[in-house]
Amino acid sequence: xxxxxxxxxxxxxxxxxxxxxxxxxxxxxxxxxxxxxxxxxxxxxxxxxxxxxxxxxxxxxxxxxxxxxxxxxxxxxxxxxxxxxxxxxxxxxxxxxxxxxxxxxxxxxxxxxxxxxxxxxxxxxxxxxxxxxxxxxxxxxxxxxxxxxxxxxxxxxxxxxxxxxxxxxxxxxxxxxxxxxxxxxxxxxxxxxxxxxxxxxxxxxxxxxxxxxxxxxxxxxxxxxxxxxxxxxxxxxxxxxxxxxxxxxxxxxxxxxxxxxxxxxxxxxxxxxxxxxxxxxxxxxxxxxx
Amino acid sequence: xxxxxxxxxxxxxxxxxxxxxxxxxxxxxxxxxxxxxxxxxxxxxxxxxxxxxxxxxxxxxxxxxxxxxxxxxxxxxxxxxxxxxxxxxxxxxxxxxxxxxxxxxxxxxxxxxxxxxxxxxxxxxxxxxxxxxxxxxxxxxxxxxxxxxxxxxxxxxxxxxxxxxxxxxxxxxxxxxxxxxxxxxxxxxxxxxxxxxxxxxxxxxxxxxxxxxxxxxxxxxxxxxxxxxxxxxxxxxxxxxxxxxxxx
Numbered sequence: 001x002x003x004x005x006x007x008x009x010x011x012x013x014x015x016x017x018x019x020x021x022x023x024x025x026x027x028x029x030x031x032x033x034x035x036x037x038x039x040x041x042x043x044x045x046x047x048x049x050x051x052x053x054x055x056x057x058x059x060x061x062x063x064x065x066x067x068x069x070x071x072x073x074x075x076x077x078x079x080x081x082x083x084x085x086x087x088x089x090x091x092x093x094x095x096x097x098x099x100x101x102x103x104x105x106x107x108x109x110x111x112x113x114x115x116x117x118x119x120x121x122x123x124x125x126x127x128x129x130x131x132x133x134x135x136x137x138x139x140x141x142x143x144x145x146x147x148x149x150x151x152x153x154x155x156x157x158x159x160x161x162x163x164x165x166x167x168x169x170x171x172x173x174x175x176x177x178x179x180x181x182x183x184x185x186x187x188x189x190x191x192x193x194x195x196x197x198x199x200x201x202x203x204x205x206x207x208x209x210x211x212x213x214x215x216x217x218x219x220x221x222x223x224x225x226x227x228x229x230x231x232x233x234x235x236x237x238x239x240x241x242x243x244x245x246x247x248x249x250x251x252x253x254x255x256x257x258x259x260x261x262x263x264x265x266x267x268x269x270x271x272x273x274x275x276x277x278x279x280x281x282x283x284x285x286x287x288x289x290x
Numbered sequence: 291x292x293x294x295x296x297x298x299x300x301x302x303x304x305x306x307x308x309x310x311x312x313x314x315x316x317x318x319x320x321x322x323x324x325x326x327x328x329x330x331x332x333x334x335x336x337x338x339x340x341x342x343x344x345x346x347x348x349x350x351x352x353x354x355x356x357x358x359x360x361x362x363x364x365x366x367x368x369x370x371x372x373x374x375x376x377x378x379x380x381x382x383x384x385x386x387x388x389x390x391x392x393x394x395x396x397x398x399x400x401x402x403x404x405x406x407x408x409x410x411x412x413x414x415x416x417x418x419x420x421x422x423x424x425x426x427x428x429x430x431x432x433x434x435x436x437x438x439x440x441x442x443x444x445x446x447x448x449x450x451x452x453x454x455x456x457x458x459x460x461x462x463x464x465x466x467x468x469x470x471x472x473x474x475x476x477x478x479x480x481x482x483x484x485x486x487x488x489x490x491x492x493x494x495x496x497x498x499x500x501x502x503x504x505x506x507x508x509x510x511x512x513x514x515x516x517x518x519x520x521x522x523x524x525x526x527x528x529x530x531x532x533x534x535x536x537x538x
Contacts, residue, residue, distance in 0.1 A: 001416050001481075002457070004423045039505075044424055070316050075459060075503045095312040097461070097503060120346035120379075122420045122461040166420050166461075197418040220416055221423070281424045281457040283505075 053081025069095020116164025179205030402469030409481020417481030
């Protein structure tokens, strides 16, 4: 089984952003430069999440999806603000391969059945934003981790798989952006409960965390944001024009990254995983340079 | 093969309401050909080559092809000798029948059936269905075939120039079974289940994976298709194009 290493790009307006617990978004630069860099490094898939779409009813991501699909030939999942079958059609039409649905699926679970029937189960990813409550139980959140639903994560995962989700993107909001490691118990519980693939997201700060999620959590797909983003920034593969004037980029100008996640490139991560006996797809041309 | 010859080639992408047509279109453009998307049998018949895409359920897809009156025209196009390429569900539709949600008849361009993937649970419960991700393609022949280097089997086919064990991107729940061994171009193993992941006979080829999502490896397949289409066009006005392609 070859592990899938997926880059997750949270996008706000024209910018790639990164927050902590999906909040306090920092602008990192223009998403295109990052997406292109990751692809050249051998990324297995890209996930684009519109960080504000389900709050402000925006679908501004589609132009960016189209540009990516024109120039990059790897799978693209689009999430954030997908509410209707028409939204799904629009995303697929500009080159998305899969759509990730959270809020709309919780509010109208029947949407999963209809979407899976129309576009095939493998096109429909249900995104679950999980937070651990005081009782230790995991609860589903919507609206980018802001609003509680009372739904139990494991029960909901089983329901969405039954309804036709081909994949589950599981984000631990309480770990997201912290660099403190994945929530292994959560990953294992959900992965054991469903027969469809689960993508673990939220918390990756170093290679050991990724190994834990794969070995301890049991998943075969990992979504990573900060480690790669800061890797791209530190590696100086980005030029000044890759940054926009919008948003708060003062922390970038100051040169202080100040972040717990250890920066790494896509290929370097795959190289370290391979050395630990975890099967990864590496591009021969990139591997030869390292 | 000159680029000019390719630029004149018009590739019809069959639109029956399913599939990621945009990415296939980009793959065609990248390989130097002109794509057009159509559900019209007459327009498609005028194409120099046809791509049959598809995602979703087999029965629904065949019903959609029927409603577009495309079933016989697609069979006729394949018989005409012009190049045809199937992708993902498009490959499955080319088989005789499927057992997905009941029995459904396919286009019958290849013998064989479409069955559910059956990863062996003994190997471990990590092999989930759908199979989503990058897996190897190998030339057929089990342990006797060389698993490295450029397989002789792939010379002159749409996998020409690729090495054994190359990674390509899969998204599927069903796969082809019981087809004629001579037509099998590549196999893939998922959770102990080894199945036909690429098939080719004469002018008709199909892939269970997505060449348009498989990076440089997949683009090579589109380029090979472009070369084949251009040779077929030249062959119509001169010597036999397909033959010269397989002898290159």
